[in-house]
Structure formats: C-alpha cells, structure tokens
Amino acid sequence: MTAAQSPAPPVPREGRAPSRGSARSRARTSLRTAPSNWMLAPALAFFGIFALLPLAGVVVLSFFAWDGLGTPSFAGFDAWVSVFQNPVTLNAMKLTFLMTALSFVVQFPLSLLLGTFMAGHQRYREAFSVLYFLPLLFSAAATGIAFKALLDPNFGLSRAFDADFLRQDWLGSPNLAFYTLIMVISWSFVPFHSLLYQAGVRQIPKSMYEAATLDGAGRTRQFFNVTLPQLKYTIVTSSTLMLVGSLTYFDLIFILTGGGPGNATRVLPLDMYLTGFRSYQMGPASVIAVILIAVGLLLSLGLNKVSGADKMESQMEGA
Template sequence: MNTSVAEWEKKTAANAATAAKKQRLRDKRWTIVMFIAPAFLVYLLYIIYPIYGTLYYSLFDWKGGPDKTFVGIANYTRLFIEPVFWSSLANNMKVVLSSVFLQIPLGLLMALLLFSAIRGLRFFQTIYFMPFLMSTVAIGMLWVFMFDPLSGAVNKLIGLFGFENIAWLSENKTAMAAILIVIVWQYAPFYMILFKAAIVGISEDLYEAAEIDGAGPWDRFSRITFPLLVPTIVTSSILAIVGSLKAFDIFFIMTGGGPGNATELLGIYMYKQAFIHFNMGFASAVAFTMFVLAFLAAGIIQYMEYARKKKEAL
C-alpha cells in the first residue's frame, strides 16, 4: 500500500514538473512572439505589403484613378521591348561597376590610411567622412555648380593644365562619368567606416606573430587583413549593388536623366512613367523588375559566399 502511494506521489510530482516545464516553454515562446511581433508587423506593413502591391498593380493598365484594367504580363512584355529600359539598365550597371570597383576599394584604402602613422589622424577621419554626412540634394547642387561649363571649379582646375572648358553635364560622353565621380566621392566614406570597424576587430596578436616571422606590410595585408575582411567585402558588395540598382536622387537632381537618356536610370524611368505620364501600372512593372534584379544580385552574392565558406570548411 505504502509502495503504491509513493509511486502515485512520484508520478504526480513528475506530471506536475512536466506541466510546469511545458508552461515555462509556452511563456517563453509567447515572450519571444511579443518581442518579435512589433518589428514583424512593421516589416509586413512597409516591406512585404508594398512588394505585393507593386506586383499586383503591375498586372493592370492603371492611370492612378479608381479604374484599372487587368492586362496580365502585358506591361512586362512592353517593358522588355522598350529601348529606354535597356539603356537605363545599362546605366545602372555602370553605377554598379563604379560602386564595386571604385567605391569599395577606395573605402578600404582610406580605412587602411587611418591606421597608418600619419599626423592629424582625427582630422583626416573627419574630412574623409564629411561627404557622407551631407544631404544628397546639397551634394547634387554643389556639384552642379562645380561642373558649370563657364564658371565651375572643375573647368577652372583643368584650365590650369591647358584644357578647354567641358560641358560636363550637358554632353552624352561626359555626363555619366561626372555623376559617377560624385557618387564615388559621396559613398566611399561609408565603406571606409565599415572596413575600419572590421579592421579594429582583428586581433593584434596575429600581426605581432606575423612580424616576428618576418612578414612585411604587404604580406600582413594579403595574408591576414584581406582574408579577414572578406565578409565585410561581401556585405559592402551587396549594399553597393542593391543601392546602385535603386539609385535615383543624385541623378535626378543633377541631370534629370539627361541629356537625352544618357544618365537615365531605372528609378528615373519609373518616376517619369508614374508621375509625368501617369502610367502607374507600367511604372509598377519597372519597380518590381528593379526589386527582382536587386533580390537576385543579393542572393547570388550570398550563395557565392556560402559556397566559399563551405569549401573552406572541407
């Protein structure tokens, strides 16, 4: 009898402990859900829903009013045969290339200079980062004045070397190059900060051990610094490519996509279709195509980085 009571009490205690454990797990899950819910709702409202809305409206012939006509993929069919779309995409690719092969390397170089033995380090750090702190509108207007063909500082500078004045923003051959110079000048400091933070995180013990083994500055950079900066380079590349594919403001301020379509990007093309020609459905197709391109680019880079890490782990 006593044995049965003891077993019953032990079983009851075990069931109570199990029930308490399950309750704690449920409370923990609800706590997690309550903390995640606000951010998830914001993400759902401002990211997921606009993407869905853009796709939805891209399937209609819609002028922005209450009436819209379902046309299926007709907007996309029209988009892919539009010469302006392909020229705009080509211009975006030029921005992508300048971002990856100019902004990021320049940002890395500036970050490395901040760790060199130079005087006035804080001064240079402030000067380097100042362009990124300025308003894009202010930067656009500033460089419009600097590229002025008659009284601009750029033409006065090249005039000292015997060159004639150039209408930088009014000629097809120079307009894109001029704006790319501005973009590199504006955003290279952002990547400088990313690389500086990553370099600070590298242990000094590695450099000391390499120096003891007789490694020079280039060996320390190529065998220690650069390999440990690869994740930061990947992140920077994703930010640069996605940002370049959705670029709009500086181009719109400085040239409005001109002269002709020489500096027109997908963002400007979408803006003109939506708010000048009121082809909201077609503009939505342009916008969704921009999203798909950016998503694919980011996904490909992430997959390449995953494959690299998996190969290193083997």
C-alpha cells in the same frame, strides 16, 4: 540550447527520463515568462500595410494599365511586353548594369584602402579620418545640388583653374555625364564604406600582424595575407550594400542630370520614376519596379550565400 529553441514538444506520457523532465520544466518556465504575441502587432501592422502590401501591389499593378489618377484596369502582359520592347528601358538596363559594375570597381578598392589607412592610430591619420567623414553630413539632395553648382560649365570648376581638361560640360555632355555621376557617387559613398572597413580592420587581432612581421612579411604581404582574408565578412557586407545600393540609386542622379542629357544617365530607378510619375504609365513603371526588386533580392541573397551560412557562427566566436 537547441532543445530550448524548439517549441515545447507535445509529451503524451508523463515522467519518462529525468533529464527529459528537467528540459520540459525549463521550457515551461521560459514560456511563462515570455511576453505575449500582441506586442508584435504594431511592427507587423506597419510592415504589413506599408511594405508587404505595396510589394504585392507592385506585382499586381504590373499587369494593369493605370495613369496614376483613374482606376487601374487589367491589361494582362501588355506592360511586360511593352517594357521589353522599349529601347529606352532596355538602354536603362544596360546603363544600370554599367553603373553598378563601374561604381563598384571605383568604390571597392578605394574604400578598402582608405579604411585600412584610417584604422592606423597615427595622429595624422586620425585627423584625416575626422575630415573624411564630412561628405556624410550632407543628404543626397544637398550633395547633388552642391555638385551641380560646382560642375557648372560657366561658373564652376571649369573657371577655377587655368587647365583645359577641367573646362568641360561635366554634366551636360552625353559622353561625360555618366562618368561624372560615378565620381560624385563615389565621393558621397566611399566615406561610409571606408568606415565599415576601418571598423573591420581594427577588429583584427594585433598578434596576427606581429606573427606576420616575425615571418618577415612586408606591408604589402601583410595586407594580402592578413588584412584581406580577415576582412571577408566586411567585404561581403560592404559589397552587398554597394551593389544593391547602386542598383536602386535614385536621388543623386535625379538631381544632377534627371536622366539626361538625352537618356545618357537614365538608369532603371530613374526610368521607373519618369515612366510612372512623368509619363503616367504606372503599368510599365511597375514592371521596371518588379525587375529592380527581383534583381536586388537575388543579388543580396546570392552574395549572402557566398559566406552567409557561417556568418553568425564566426561572429559569435569572435565575440
């Protein structure tokens, strides 16, 4: 197979070893039956023009001054300097880091435990799982708008129960809004990640649990000694999506708080949007975009490296 995967090597002399000859003819057959390269053209064209070109463009634009309407003009490192001197953006970096870390701390254990719970075949668990899915029916815009109404200080949750701790300006208080966002984000994303874990847990061979039971391992020890190690790849996948996802998260926050009150929830993606499309400073906004892309890319490549190299192999073994 490895021989067939490399392109047919140029063979200057004919008819050396018989084994070599058969490998060559096999390569020739598959080349003859292979589709021609033009079928790659549509995908490459779309991706090249509307993804790669903008990717290069954002780096280029970070060295330009542009108000979104006229023609961009070269500005050297001006935008870069201004971004790293702008207290709003520096604060946004801090908030983004906090949000990525905190929403991971909340979502990871919840998704893992729920996924394990949902993997059980008990009737009530299957019924619960059907309902756990419901947040996924709503787009981020829909979720944001619904929670904005629910968390309204005058007509929302604060009036539903006679409890002081619920009477809060959930989204309007600078100290609270950030944590409220993490809760809403978890409500909206934990269902997806728990589906990943449910699928992961269901792929663990039953015999492993049977063996653990025979060894006298209780539920907790089975979870830590069987379930958790077996979920290694699901954990990497889900965590990558969670971390890179909250790094670039925009929709919900834009609708729920718009970055406010003040700049209390102005995370980097929001800072990029507001700088670019509200303040019309496309140069600094592009700098923020480059930072986002670089951090996101490093994060997902780094996490992949942790387990990525052997990922394909072990998946093929399992199949």
